Amino acid sequence: MIAPHLAAHDLACRRGDRVLFRGVGFALEAGQALHLAGANGIGKSSLIRILAGLMRPFAGSVERAGNVALVDERLALDPHQPLGRALAFWHAIDATVPTLDDPFGLADLADVPVRYLSTGQKKRAALARLAAAQAPIWLLDEPLNGLDTAWAARAQAAIEAHRAAGGLVVIASHQPLALAGVQTLAMADHVPAPQSDDGDGDWA
Amino acid sequence: MIARIWPIFRRDLALLLRGAQGRGGAALPLLFFLAVAMLYPFAVGPDARLLARTGAGVIWVAALLAAILPLDRLVEPDVEAGLFDQWALRGLSEEVLLMVRIVAHWISFGVPLLLAAPVAAGLLSLDAGQLALVEWGLLLGTPGLAAIGVTIAALTAGLRAGAALGGLLAIPLTVPLLIFGAGSLQPGGEGGLGLLAACSLVALAVAPFAGAAAIRAARE
Incomplete structure (x- = not known):
C-alpha cells in the first residue's frame, strides 16, 4: 500500500446562501486519525463528502x-x-x-x-x-x-x-x-459568526 | 475497467429483468404493451381493414408508453442507496455506468417488445410485410427509447414527483422516434427507418453524457 495522504487547505462549504464552515485545514499521513466533532447540522457530513471528492468546496482545496x-x-x-x-x-x-x-x-x-x-x-x-x-x-x-x-x-x-x-x-x-x-477538529471553531459583525446577539 | 463493469452490468440486468424491492421487472411493460394491442380492437371494432391501417401506429404508441413505465425505477433507487457515490469513489465514470444501464434497460424492455410484436400484430390484423416493418422499426427505435429513458431517469432522480415529471419529459423527446417509426409503415415510408436509426443514434450518443451531468449536479 502506497503511503496515503489527505490534506485540506482552507476549506469552506456553502449550502444555499449559508456558509456552514470556513477555514478548515489539516494534513493527515499514514496511521493518523482525525475526529470531526460538532453539533448536528454543523457540516460534518458535508466536509466528509468534500473530502471524498463527491462535493465541490465553496473555497479551498x-x-x-x-x-x-x-x-x-x-x-x-x-x-x-x-x-x-x-x-x-x-x-x-x-x-x-x-x-x-x-x-x-x-x-x-x-x-x-x-x-x-x-x-x-x-x-x-x-x-x-x-x-x-x-x-x-x-x-x-x-x-x-x-x-x-x-x-x-x-x-x-x-x-x-x-x-x-x-x-x-x-x-x-x-x-x-x-x-x-x-x-x-472542533467544527464549531470554523463556523462563521455573522452576528458578531452586525451586533445581533440573539443568534448566539 | 471491464472486470469492474461486468458485475455492475449483471446486477443492472438482473434487477431490470426480474425486478425486486420497489422495481417491477420486464414483465410489466411487456404486459402493458400486449394489453394495449388486445384492447384496441375492442375499442374500434373488429373491422380488419381499419385495424390493419391503424394497428401499426397503435403498436408504436404502446411501445413508447411501455418504455416510459419503468422510468422511475431506472436510476433513482441506486442514487438514493448511495451506489452512484460508491462507484464514483472507485473512479467509475457516470458516463460508463449509464451506458451500461442503457444496454441493460434495452435488453429488459426492447427485446421483450420485439418478441411480443408478432403477437400484437396478430391481434391487430397486420400482414407479414407490415410486421416486418414494425420489427425493423422497433429494432432501430427501441435503443433510442432506452437512451432517452435512462437520461430522463437520471435527470429526475431525487426530485419529488420525479416519476410524473419523467413521463411528461419523455413524451416530447420521444415524438421524433414515434413519427419516423410509425411513418415507416405508411406506403412508401420505408425511408423513415433510416431517420429512425439516426434519431436513435443521436439519443444514444448524447444520453450518457447528459445523464452523467445530471447525476453529478444532483450531488451538490
Missing part, C-alpha cells in the same frame, strides 16, 4: 493520495439481496477476496436479505463493505451509530487495525472515540 472508501448513512447494498451476495458484489468490483476473520460478525447473516437486518447489523455490513474496498483512506460518517457497546469497541478496534496497517481515517462522530492519538 483537498489534496488526496490513495483510494478513498466511505461509510455514510446510505448503505449501498441491495435491500432484497442476501447480505453475502450484496457484499460479494462489492468484492467483485473491488477485485478483493473476503477475509476469513470476519471482524464484523456477519458470517451468520450471509443468507439474510439486507432489508431484514437491524440498524446495528446494517452499520456492521457497511463497515464490511468499507473494509472490502481495501482503500487506505477511510472516511466515516457516524460509523458507530446504532452499534451497541461491544460492537462499537470492535469497530474501533478495526479502525485501529486499519491505522496500524498504514491507513488513515477521518471520523465524523458525536460519540466519544477511544482511538489512540486521535486528533480532534
Whole structure:
C-alpha cells in the first residue's frame, strides 16, 4: 500500500446562501486519525463528502493520495439481496477476496436479505463493505451509530487495525472515540459568526 | 475497467429483468404493451381493414408508453442507496455506468417488445410485410427509447414527483422516434427507418453524457 495522504487547505462549504464552515485545514499521513466533532447540522457530513471528492468546496482545496472508501448513512447494498451476495458484489468490483476473520460478525447473516437486518447489523455490513474496498483512506460518517457497546469497541478496534496497517481515517462522530492519538477538529471553531459583525446577539 | 463493469452490468440486468424491492421487472411493460394491442380492437371494432391501417401506429404508441413505465425505477433507487457515490469513489465514470444501464434497460424492455410484436400484430390484423416493418422499426427505435429513458431517469432522480415529471419529459423527446417509426409503415415510408436509426443514434450518443451531468449536479 502506497503511503496515503489527505490534506485540506482552507476549506469552506456553502449550502444555499449559508456558509456552514470556513477555514478548515489539516494534513493527515499514514496511521493518523482525525475526529470531526460538532453539533448536528454543523457540516460534518458535508466536509466528509468534500473530502471524498463527491462535493465541490465553496473555497479551498483537498489534496488526496490513495483510494478513498466511505461509510455514510446510505448503505449501498441491495435491500432484497442476501447480505453475502450484496457484499460479494462489492468484492467483485473491488477485485478483493473476503477475509476469513470476519471482524464484523456477519458470517451468520450471509443468507439474510439486507432489508431484514437491524440498524446495528446494517452499520456492521457497511463497515464490511468499507473494509472490502481495501482503500487506505477511510472516511466515516457516524460509523458507530446504532452499534451497541461491544460492537462499537470492535469497530474501533478495526479502525485501529486499519491505522496500524498504514491507513488513515477521518471520523465524523458525536460519540466519544477511544482511538489512540486521535486528533480532534472542533467544527464549531470554523463556523462563521455573522452576528458578531452586525451586533445581533440573539443568534448566539 | 471491464472486470469492474461486468458485475455492475449483471446486477443492472438482473434487477431490470426480474425486478425486486420497489422495481417491477420486464414483465410489466411487456404486459402493458400486449394489453394495449388486445384492447384496441375492442375499442374500434373488429373491422380488419381499419385495424390493419391503424394497428401499426397503435403498436408504436404502446411501445413508447411501455418504455416510459419503468422510468422511475431506472436510476433513482441506486442514487438514493448511495451506489452512484460508491462507484464514483472507485473512479467509475457516470458516463460508463449509464451506458451500461442503457444496454441493460434495452435488453429488459426492447427485446421483450420485439418478441411480443408478432403477437400484437396478430391481434391487430397486420400482414407479414407490415410486421416486418414494425420489427425493423422497433429494432432501430427501441435503443433510442432506452437512451432517452435512462437520461430522463437520471435527470429526475431525487426530485419529488420525479416519476410524473419523467413521463411528461419523455413524451416530447420521444415524438421524433414515434413519427419516423410509425411513418415507416405508411406506403412508401420505408425511408423513415433510416431517420429512425439516426434519431436513435443521436439519443444514444448524447444520453450518457447528459445523464452523467445530471447525476453529478444532483450531488451538490
